[in-house]
Amino acid sequence: MNTTPSGTIRLGTKAESLARLSSAVTKARVLPLHLVALPDWQCHRDRELDRITAQDWAGGPLIVRSSAAAEDSFSESMAGQFLSLQGLRGRDELARAIDDVFSSYGGPGPDDQVLVQPQLRDSWMSGVACSCHPSTGAPYYVVNWVESAATDAVTSGAEGKLHTWYGARYSSAARPPSAPIAGVLALLAELRALTAISALDIEFAVSDDDELILLQVRPLVVGGARIPEAQHHNALDAVAQAVAAGQQPDPEVPGRRAIYGVMPDWNPAEMIGLHPRPLALSLYRSLITDLTWAQARKRYGYRDLCGTPLLVDFAGLPYIDVRASAASLLPAGVPDAVAHKLVDHAVDTLAANPHLHDKLESQVVVSAHGLRTDTRMASLDVLDTAERSAFTDTLRALTDRLVMGDLVWRDLDQLRGLDSGPAFSGAAGVAQLVTRCVQFGTLPFAGLARAAFVATELLDDLVTEGVLQPADKAAFIASLDLVSSELRRSFATLDRDAFLKRYGHLRPGTYDILSPRYDEQPEVYFDWSAPREDVEPAPEFRLTGVQRLEIEQLIRAAGLSFGADELLEFAGSAIRGREQAKFEFTRVLSDVLVAVRQLGEQCGLDAADMSFVDIQAVTALTGNPCDDREFLCRAIEHSRERHDLGQLVSLPPLVTRPADVWSFRSQDTRPNFVTRGRAVGPVADIDAGDPPEGAIALIASADPGYDWLFARGIAGLVTAFGGVNSHMALRALETGVPAVIGVGESQFRRWTKVAGLDIDAASELVAVLT
Structure with a gap:
C-alpha cells in the first residue's frame, strides 16, 4: 500500500489511485486492474499483453481506460479529455485499444499509463459524486446518477434520465433518497478519511445485486475560499427558520401554509437569476414584487394583496411566495372560506407535482374563464357543487370585464407618462426615475401581462379544441408585429446610429448593471458588416368563416358575452401591449442603471x-x-x-418544507417546446461568448435583452428558465425558431458541454449530437 508519512493514502494517476485504495476501502469494491506504463508498452508489448490475458478476469469483455499523468491532479482534472474503449475481446483488439488510448494523449510521456479492467456488465445504476459543491466548494455532498447499465451515462450526457441530490455534508438532517445513495455518501466519507482530502470527485456504479463499485476517485478542483461548516450551517439554519415561519397561517393571506418557487408567477429565475446581486434584486422588488404586482391585479378585479410582498429571499436567493401568488389570482368576489380552499388546493397540488413550478397559472390555478374552464373546474374537488358554480360565475364575470372593458387601453395610455417630465440627476433623480418607472411603466406592464396571460389561455383553448391549428396561432402572433419583428426589420433598414437610438437601451440582463447595453458594446451584439436580410412585413391574419362560427359557438357554450372578433382584438391588444410596455419601461430602468453607475464613479x-x-x-x-x-x-x-x-x-427550485433546505433531490422539469419545427446544429453558449449564427443558442433566462439573437440567424433556442408564456417563448413562436424553454439548471449545464443538439419541437424531443 502506498501511503504518505502520515498514514493516509496518496492519490496518483487514475490507475494508481484505484490500486492503492483497492485493499483499503471497505464501503465499495474496486474492480481488478492492470496498469500499463508507456515505457513498458513501448519496450515489452507482448509481455504486457501476456500479463493481462493471463488474469482470470480477462476472459470476458475488457475496458481500456485513460490514466495519463496530466489527469486527476490537484490543479486540473482533464475529465473526459482522453479516450476510453470498452467491449474488447481478444489479444488483437486489446492491443489496438491500448495504442489508441495512448495516442489520444497527443504526445504521451514516460509517466503516462493506461488502465485495463474487466468491463462491468451487470450494473443498474451509475453516477458521479462529489464531497463538496463542484462549482463553489460549499460543504455539500452532490450526487448525479442515471438508472442505466451504461457506466458512463452521466459523464457522457448522452443517455438516461439524470437525477441529482444535494445534502449538507455536515448535517444529520440531510437524508439521502435511497439506500444506494446512502452507500455512496458513506463511501465518500471513507475516502475523505483515507486520503485526508476534503474535496473529492468519484465515479461509481451499483451492480445488479446492489454492490457498490468504485470506478474512479480524484481530487476535485474547485476555486474560491473554503467556508467553515459552522458558518454555512448558520446560513442554512436561518433559511430553514424562515421557511418554517411560512408554514403558519397568515391573517392577511388565505391558505394554511406557504411554499416557495423560483419560477412561478413573476419568475425571478428568469428575470434576475438564481443568485442576483443586491442592486438587481432590490430593483426587481421595488419595481414589481413588493407592491406593483398586487396593485395591478387589484385594478384588474383580483383579490387585494397590497401590503404582502410576492418575493422573499433566502440568503439572497429570490423565491416567489406561492400562497400569496395563488391568492392574488382569485377574483375579488370569492368568499374567504372558498379562497382558503382554493389556495390550499393550489399549494398542495404544486407541492405534489413540483414539475409544474413554471406552470402555476396555466395548470394549477384557475384565474379566468376560458373556453375549457369547465374541464379544469372538474379537478377542483375541494369545492362543493354550489361553491364551484359560484366560483365559475365569478370567473366568467371577470373575464367578460377584461375582454369587453377598457383596462387594457387605459394601461396602454398610461405608458405615455414614461416620456413626460423633466430630466433627473443625482440620487434624488434616481429615486424619481424609479417612481416614474413604477407609475407609468411596471404598473401598466403588470396589468397588461395579466391580460396577455388570459388572452394566451383563450388562444390555447382554441388550439386544444381544434378550431385553430398551432400554425394558426403562430400566424396570429406573427401578425401582431411585436417588438422583436420590429427590431429585425429595423436592423435590416436603419443605419447604425438610428438603430441604436431606438434599441440601444436594451441589455441581456435587464436588471443587471454589469450587463452592457446594446449602445455600449454594439459590436458584441450586431454585425453591421454582414449582409442584411430583408424582413417581410407582418402578415395579415384572418379567420375563415367556419373558424369564426366555431369560435362563436365555443364562446356561447362557455356563457361569455363577447364574440370572436372581440376575442381576437383583445388578445392582439393585450399581447402586443405587454411586449410594448416591457420595451418602454426597460428604457427607464436602463437609464436608472446608467445613473447608478455614474453616481458610483463620482465616488471612485x-x-x-x-x-x-x-x-x-x-x-x-x-x-x-x-x-x-x-x-x-x-x-x-x-x-x-x-x-x-x-x-x-444551494436550494431546490421549489421549497415546500424546512427539510428541503438541508437536502433535496432536483425536481423533474418538463420543458416547454415552441413551434412545430426542427433545428439541428452545434450549441452556442451565448453568455460564454460563443457566436450564435446557425447554432442552437443556449441562454440561462428568457430575458427580453436577448432579442438581438433573432437578428443573428440562430437555428434554435434553449433556455434554462422560463415558461410557455415567457418573453423568449413568444419571440420564438413569432419568428418560427424551434425552442425549448425552461429545461432546468442541471439539464442546461449538461447541454452547454455537448457538441450539438437536435431539437424536434413537434415530437417534444431533444437528442444530443456526439
Whole structure:
C-alpha cells in the first residue's frame, strides 16, 4: 500500500489511485486492474499483453481506460479529455485499444499509463459524486446518477434520465433518497478519511445485486475560499427558520401554509437569476414584487394583496411566495372560506407535482374563464357543487370585464407618462426615475401581462379544441408585429446610429448593471458588416368563416358575452401591449442603471462595486462625495459578504418544507417546446461568448435583452428558465425558431458541454449530437 508519512493514502494517476485504495476501502469494491506504463508498452508489448490475458478476469469483455499523468491532479482534472474503449475481446483488439488510448494523449510521456479492467456488465445504476459543491466548494455532498447499465451515462450526457441530490455534508438532517445513495455518501466519507482530502470527485456504479463499485476517485478542483461548516450551517439554519415561519397561517393571506418557487408567477429565475446581486434584486422588488404586482391585479378585479410582498429571499436567493401568488389570482368576489380552499388546493397540488413550478397559472390555478374552464373546474374537488358554480360565475364575470372593458387601453395610455417630465440627476433623480418607472411603466406592464396571460389561455383553448391549428396561432402572433419583428426589420433598414437610438437601451440582463447595453458594446451584439436580410412585413391574419362560427359557438357554450372578433382584438391588444410596455419601461430602468453607475464613479467606485448596493441606499446619498463614498463602501462591504455567502447556498427550485433546505433531490422539469419545427446544429453558449449564427443558442433566462439573437440567424433556442408564456417563448413562436424553454439548471449545464443538439419541437424531443 502506498501511503504518505502520515498514514493516509496518496492519490496518483487514475490507475494508481484505484490500486492503492483497492485493499483499503471497505464501503465499495474496486474492480481488478492492470496498469500499463508507456515505457513498458513501448519496450515489452507482448509481455504486457501476456500479463493481462493471463488474469482470470480477462476472459470476458475488457475496458481500456485513460490514466495519463496530466489527469486527476490537484490543479486540473482533464475529465473526459482522453479516450476510453470498452467491449474488447481478444489479444488483437486489446492491443489496438491500448495504442489508441495512448495516442489520444497527443504526445504521451514516460509517466503516462493506461488502465485495463474487466468491463462491468451487470450494473443498474451509475453516477458521479462529489464531497463538496463542484462549482463553489460549499460543504455539500452532490450526487448525479442515471438508472442505466451504461457506466458512463452521466459523464457522457448522452443517455438516461439524470437525477441529482444535494445534502449538507455536515448535517444529520440531510437524508439521502435511497439506500444506494446512502452507500455512496458513506463511501465518500471513507475516502475523505483515507486520503485526508476534503474535496473529492468519484465515479461509481451499483451492480445488479446492489454492490457498490468504485470506478474512479480524484481530487476535485474547485476555486474560491473554503467556508467553515459552522458558518454555512448558520446560513442554512436561518433559511430553514424562515421557511418554517411560512408554514403558519397568515391573517392577511388565505391558505394554511406557504411554499416557495423560483419560477412561478413573476419568475425571478428568469428575470434576475438564481443568485442576483443586491442592486438587481432590490430593483426587481421595488419595481414589481413588493407592491406593483398586487396593485395591478387589484385594478384588474383580483383579490387585494397590497401590503404582502410576492418575493422573499433566502440568503439572497429570490423565491416567489406561492400562497400569496395563488391568492392574488382569485377574483375579488370569492368568499374567504372558498379562497382558503382554493389556495390550499393550489399549494398542495404544486407541492405534489413540483414539475409544474413554471406552470402555476396555466395548470394549477384557475384565474379566468376560458373556453375549457369547465374541464379544469372538474379537478377542483375541494369545492362543493354550489361553491364551484359560484366560483365559475365569478370567473366568467371577470373575464367578460377584461375582454369587453377598457383596462387594457387605459394601461396602454398610461405608458405615455414614461416620456413626460423633466430630466433627473443625482440620487434624488434616481429615486424619481424609479417612481416614474413604477407609475407609468411596471404598473401598466403588470396589468397588461395579466391580460396577455388570459388572452394566451383563450388562444390555447382554441388550439386544444381544434378550431385553430398551432400554425394558426403562430400566424396570429406573427401578425401582431411585436417588438422583436420590429427590431429585425429595423436592423435590416436603419443605419447604425438610428438603430441604436431606438434599441440601444436594451441589455441581456435587464436588471443587471454589469450587463452592457446594446449602445455600449454594439459590436458584441450586431454585425453591421454582414449582409442584411430583408424582413417581410407582418402578415395579415384572418379567420375563415367556419373558424369564426366555431369560435362563436365555443364562446356561447362557455356563457361569455363577447364574440370572436372581440376575442381576437383583445388578445392582439393585450399581447402586443405587454411586449410594448416591457420595451418602454426597460428604457427607464436602463437609464436608472446608467445613473447608478455614474453616481458610483463620482465616488471612485465602478459598476461592479455598485452592483452590491441596494437601490434604497443609492437614493439615500447626500451628494457629498466624501460622505457618500464612506456610506457606499460600508453598504458594499456588508452586501458583498452576504452575497458571497449566498453564492454558497444551494436550494431546490421549489421549497415546500424546512427539510428541503438541508437536502433535496432536483425536481423533474418538463420543458416547454415552441413551434412545430426542427433545428439541428452545434450549441452556442451565448453568455460564454460563443457566436450564435446557425447554432442552437443556449441562454440561462428568457430575458427580453436577448432579442438581438433573432437578428443573428440562430437555428434554435434553449433556455434554462422560463415558461410557455415567457418573453423568449413568444419571440420564438413569432419568428418560427424551434425552442425549448425552461429545461432546468442541471439539464442546461449538461447541454452547454455537448457538441450539438437536435431539437424536434413537434415530437417534444431533444437528442444530443456526439
